[in-house]
Structure formats: C-alpha cells, structure tokens
Amino acid sequence: MTLDMNKLISEVKGFAASITVDDSGSRGFHLDLRAEFTGLKDCARILLEHGFYLSFITAVHVRPAAEVMYKFAHYEIPYNIIIRVSAGEDMRVPSIIDIYQGAAWHEREMHDFFGITFDGHRNLKHLILSREEKGLNPLIKSEKSLKSHEEIFPPKGTA
C-alpha cells in the first residue's frame, strides 16, 4: 500500500487542532498531531484507512490535565505518527476500539495506571493491576512532583 503523505495530512487537517511535520524523525515521530475530544476518532479512522497500525497508547500526568498519546506506525513506509489528546479535568477520552481493536488492552492499562475513562470502551475493567487495587492509579503524580505542561513539553520552536 503506498502512502500519500499530502492526502493524509489534508484529510487529517480537518480533525486535528494542530499538526507539526518533522520529516527527519529526530524525536521518533514524523507527524505530530494534537487532537481534541471530538476529532480523535476521525483521525484514527483516517489513519486506519491509510494502513497505519497502533503501536501503543500511553499517558503522561502533567498540570493541568493528563495527556494521552497514541503512536501509530506503518508496515510498508517508515512513517511514525503521534496524536496527543488532553484528557481534561474529568479524565475522559473517547475510545477508539471500534476502529483499532488492539486499543482495548492499551486503554484498560491506562485506566489502571491513571484512572482515565475511555468513553465507549465496553469492558473497562482491570488488566494489569488487580481488582483490589482499583483506585490506586499508581502513575498519578503527587502535587510535589507534578510539573506543568510547558515545563515538560516546551513549545515547538525547538522541534
């Protein structure tokens, strides 16, 4: 499957809040998207149509709200894409398991570690932690070590 980079970027532009292209891939990503709550599923759908696979879903706890990262890569073309979504104060993000079934386990893991709820995930029970540890959320940082978003991800002048 050949990848039409420009077509992909133009399709995704409608749903992503901001796009950064880095063809050298010096940070490990060639395309850096920031999506909103409403545009995430459409971005994922477009990526699946272009043949990307889901590498991982992870999250980082920053002030004010945790940030969820989705990394995609492609089997035929060396092109990595990261989508960042802010989980908001209520820690909710839409689930993409209708598009990428592999996301089911990644989202359960994030729910275990951070307490993030994924809307539309039909089976959001514990995966790696046990039932007794519900609510533990080990990767949520304490107030002392929590840093702000600007400290952790400096503005992209330096990308």
Add this chain to the structure above:
Amino acid sequence: MEPIINIPVEILRPLLAAAVAIGFVFANATVMGYLERKLAGHFQRRLGPMEVGFHGILQMPVDGIKLIGKQLIAPDNVAGALYYLAPLIALAPVSLPFIVIPFSPGLQAIDMDIGLIFILAMISFNTIAVFLAGWSSNNNYSMIGAMRSVAQNISYEIPILLSLLAIALMTNSFSMRQIVESQRGYWFIMLQPLAFVIFFISALAETNRAPFDLPEAESELTAGFHTEYSGITFSLFMIAEYTYMFLNCSIATAVFLGGWKGIPLPFGEYTGCIWFFAKAYFLMFVIIWCRWTFPRVRFDQLMNFSWKYMIPFSLVNLCLTAIGVKLWQAIF
C-alpha cells in the same frame, strides 16, 4: 514318604501361576519404569537416573517406597467410592491374562480355547477405569481427559480385533498355544505385515501412549484423567499402563513374531520364554522410542485416522486373508 499337606496339583498349579503373575506385574512395572527413564534420558542427550544405585538401578524401588508413604490427597467433591475404585479397576483385571499367555511350551498356566479373546476382553477394562477416574475427579481437565480416552479406546479396539481376526482365520483357532505352534518355519508377520502394523499402532492408541497420549496430554491438560490422584493411587495407574503395554506386546509376539520360537536352547520346554521376553521387550523398546520422538496428534485427527484409515485397511486385509485361505485350501 508321605507329604505333610496333600495339595492336589490341580490347585497348586493355578495358585503358583497366580502368584507369579502378580509378582511379574510389579516386577515388569519396576523394570519398565527404569527403562523408560533411562532411555528417555539417552534419547534426550542426558543420562537419566544415576544417583541411586549403580546407574540408578535402585531408583524405581525407592520411588515405590516413597509413593507408598505419601499422603492420599483427595479433593472435596469427588464421587466417593468411585474415586478410590478407579485405580483398583485399572489394576485388578490386569494380571488375569497372564494365565493364558504362552511364555514357552511348558510355561503356560491354562490353554483356553478362546485365549486370545480372553486377553482382549481383560485389556478393555482399561477404558472403564480411565473414564471412572476422570469422571469422579470433579475436575474439568480430568473430564476432558476421560472423554477423550473413551472415544479413543473405542475407536481403536476395532482395528485390533479385525487385524487379529485375520490371524484367527489363518490358524482356525483362538487358542494362544495353537497360534504359536502353527507358525512352523515362518512367522505370521511375513504373511500379514499390514495386520502387524495396524495392530501395533492400535496398541499404542489403546494404552494411551504417545503419539496418542491425549487423555494425559501433559502440555494441554496438566495431567488429564489422573490429575487429582496422588501417591499410591497414581502409581497404580502407571503400573496398569505398563502392564497393558506388556500384554499388548506379548499378544504381538505370540501372534506375529512366533512367540517362543527361535534358535533352540537347552531345556527347550522352559527356556523358550527367553526368546519370548526378548521379542516382547524389543517391542516395548520401540514403544518407548515412539513416545520420545513424535509430537502428539490432535484429537479429531486421531479419530479420523482410526475410522477413515485403520478400519478400512484392516477390513481389506481381512477380506484378502479370507480369499487367500480359501484359495490355499482349494489348491492344496
């Protein structure tokens, strides 16, 4: 000189035979257990038991003593008497066929007219014992093992019977002694190679040995039908398995490989048993060899193999034998 106790020979002889048979069952299990572990070791590039005794010879008696001393742990909801009865049913009928096996011309306890059928009937007790063990253990794994074993044993009884029936057609008798004696100058394996192969493979399946050891498939079912058995009850199953192996091998020896016939030895009436044991234990060695070489077949492939290949082939073999026997009688 008057004997102190007057025991008629007719009673003494069977008593002695029974004692020897039971003793032989346990002696065979000891030897076979040791052979299996040593051979498994050498097939796998290691040495097997070496510590206990010279090259591990005393390993099996010591293991037996250990197993007798173990606590019998039974789960809570086992079906009472059936759980403890199953190993006994496995072991009890196993010494009976020894009275009809012709070890040598002078060493056969009783020569029944239906000796062959008697042995086969006793061997088929294995099925009910395995099923009882699996069912009464109240464990899903054991139940699967029991179901598999019942289906497998039923399917592979038929090729055994059909292949032996071909021999019975040729010798016109079921008596073990007559079958051995009618192999003058040649062995039946030369006339009936297909029947021998079918019988041997079906015997592997009957005794639940690899590559047909699904009822106790270790990597799928933990331990299959004997998961919940510990200590002496487990070892009773193992003794029964080795004895059934020996019985099947001795049928094969008597029927296909000429039994006690071989190069004549002094005291031929009794020393014929040396040839018999040599042939039977060679077949046991081949069975052990098969176990440590082949992977396991899948269950539906096992059933396919029996019903679609073994039974038709053995039926064809039977027909050809019948035609051959008739032609032989017509010509000569």
Add this chain to the structure above:
Amino acid sequence: MSQTAAKAIHYRYFLNLGPQHPSTHGVLRLVIGMYGEYVLSIEPVIGYGHRMHEKMAESKPWPMFLPNTARMDYASPLPHQHAYVSAIEKMTGIQAPERAEYLRVITSELSRISSHLLWLGAFLLDLGAFTPVLYSFDDREYILDILENLTGSRITHCYYRVGGVLYDVDGTFVGKVREFITRLHSRFSMYKKLVEGNIIFLKRVKDIGVLPLDMARRYGATGPVLRGSGIAYDIRKAAPYSMYPKLDFDIPTGETGDCLDRYVVRIKEMEQSLRIIEQALDKMPAGEVMAKVPKKLALPPGDISFSTEGARGEVTYYLVGDGSEVPYRLKVRSPCFSNLSLLQELCEGMLLADLIATMGSLDLVIPEIDR
C-alpha cells in the same frame, strides 16, 4: 440464534488454563469458554507478574533503570537495553563509538538467536514432542556461556551503557562466537530433518491459527507473528538504527500466516542473524567502546520514542524528560502485549489443541507483557 449456537451456550463450561500450567509460558491465566473440545471464547487474565517497572523508572535516576530493562523480556533482554540507551543517547546528543555499536549489534543478535532457540524447544514441547527442547537448550548453552564470559550474567545482562558498552572484547570472544556460528549452521539440517519431515507435526501446525493481515494491522502485531502473514516489516530495515544500515541481511516472510509459517520464519531469522554476526565481526573496527559522557547527565524536557526490533517484535521506549536526571515518564511498548490481545479474536471456534499450538507460535514471554 441458530440451534447449534444455542446448544453451545447451553452446554458451555469454563476451563481455566490457570496461572500454573505447563504450556502458558509464564504466569498467564486463560479463562476459556468451551463446548466439548471447541473454544467458544477466551479471556486472558494477565498481571500476575506485574512489578510496575514504569513507576520504578520515575523514582530513580536514569542509570539505575538499566538493570530493569533486562528483566522484562528475559529471553532476549539486549534489544530492550538497546532501545533504552539509544533513546537517551538520541535525546542528549551523545554518539557511541563505532566499535561499541558493532558490539551492541553482535550481542543483540546473539540474544535473538538464544530467544528463538528457547522458543523452538518450548513450542515443540507444547505440541507433545519432549525431546527437541533438550537439543535446542544445548545450543543455547553456548550462547549463554559466551555472554556470561562477557557480561557476567547468563540472561539478565546489564551490558550497554549510554555512550557505549561496558567491557571490550578480546580474541577469545571472537573465536568462540565464530566457533558457535559454525556449529549452529551444522545443526540447522538436524532441526529441519527431525521436525519438518514429520507428518504428525505438519498436521498440527499447517493451516492452524491463520492470521489475516487486516487483523494484524488492527491489533498492532509485529515481529515474526506479522512476518508469517507475508509483510516484510522489520525495524532493522524500516527505521534502521545502530550499525544495521551497513549490514546486509534479508527479512524472511511466510505466505499464509499459519503456525507453520511463523515457525519457518523464526528458523530463517536465526540463519539471518548468524549472517549479521559474521559481517559485524569482520567489519568491527578497533577503538574505544565508551564515549565521553558527563558524570551527571540530565534529560532535557520533551519526549522521544525509539524503536528496536526485539525477538518478538517492535520494542519501543517512549521517554519523557523534565530537565533532571530522573525521567518524568517512561513507557515500554512490549510486542507480546499486542500479540496476545489478538488471540481473543483469532481463536473463536478452534479446538483446544489448536489454541495451544497457536499460543505457542505467538512466542509469548509473560513478564514482558506484565512489566
């Protein structure tokens, strides 16, 4: 609902391929809904070996996480370590000397071969063949001895450092590795003969557990599991790192994606790894094995993701720094995690024996999934 489906639900029972089981490689629990011998549904329960490595990475300076990287995937630990040190090197702009990079490649490939040999024995053991595991472990002993002489441990090596590797190698190491290459080449024909000509083995693995490409994409399958389905995707060729651009090797693929294809792909990968090691030994220059690294190296703010090809698939370390020596967040993407999640959809309607064969062909190491 059709009549058979209704009957299946009515007679369904649950079999617990429990945490302790001879053929789940590690502590994995599968709750299987079964109808007779057929698998209706499975639910993997993981987390029995969870040690929270990602939290450990946030609570101590980054050099102290190096031993952890070896303990996640203990069968082939060095690609994990390679990803971790390369991520930090890329983030801080440090370049390891060429000799160190070649040593990293050689030891990673030895680790890969050792993992595949372990998998070979365990897979055949699942199928019921008790003997080949002893033979493959014999070959693996040579690799473990070589790596023990070099790094000090048999499986949990802690050999790579940011800026290079810890120890240099001498002629004994090179001699032993070359000897091992010759020996393993001569053993491949034995493995082929012992196993692939066996009709019982072929009937257990041919056309079993066919993984369609579309399913692999939706679940993120990588590694030999994906390459068995026909896609030649290997991080060493797709996004080359370290010295792989200078080395010449092929990516073996299968055709249909059944268990036999995955088996053949791994055997051929071992041959290609031997080829890589030979070239690396020939091309390795003399020189230092450690670059100049400041005593306290802080991770600049920002994130970076670095992928390497482990024995099981794509190993990615996603590292977020905050300007201090302690990482702010470390995410370890383990290939078996994605590979196991596709088992739920793949195995509906299989026989139990086929499920065991398929799970064996996925090459799972549960501590890597649980982290």
